[in-house]
Amino acid sequence: MKKLLLVLFGVIIIIVIVQKFGLLTYFFNNNKLILNNQASITPTATISQIINRPIIGIHYKMIDKQTASQNRLTEGAYVTQVIKGSLAEKADIREEDIITEIDGRIIVGLNEQSVYNLISTLKSGTKINLKIWRNKEIKNILVTLDSTQ
16 A cells, blocks of 8 residues: 555656656657657648738847936837848838837837837738937838748
8 A cells, every 4th residue: 555655656756857957858749749750740830920011121239218318319119230131221220220100100118119019000901100310310201011931
C-alpha cells in the first residue's frame, strides 16, 4: 500500500513538473500526439493571416512632449530609418521626419508600438493620410498601405 502511494505521489509530482515547464508541448500539438519527430503543419490560411499585415516601411522612436520642447521639435514618431524600396521611400518619407498624425489620429506619448499598432488595425490597400513634420513645416502625405508579403 505504501509503495502504491509513493508511486502515485511520484506520478503527480512528475505531472506538475511537466505542466510547470511546458514539457508537454514537445510531445503534443493541438491535442494530437506527434510521432516519429514529425512536426505539425500550420494551415496556410493561418500563416497568411499572420504575415499579411500592412506596413509603410519605417523604423521610428517616439518623441514625447518634454523631449520635443527641449529640442525644438514636435511630438510624434521620429523616423530613424526608411526601408529601401518601401512605400515610405516611394512617398518621400525621410529619416528625421516626425509623423504627427495618421488619418487624423494624433501620435503622442512614449508608446514605441503606437504607430505599428495603429497601422496594423488597417487593411492592406487602405489609403492613409500622414502628417509629417519636416524642417519645421507640416507636410501631408497620402500612402496606400502594403503588406509584408
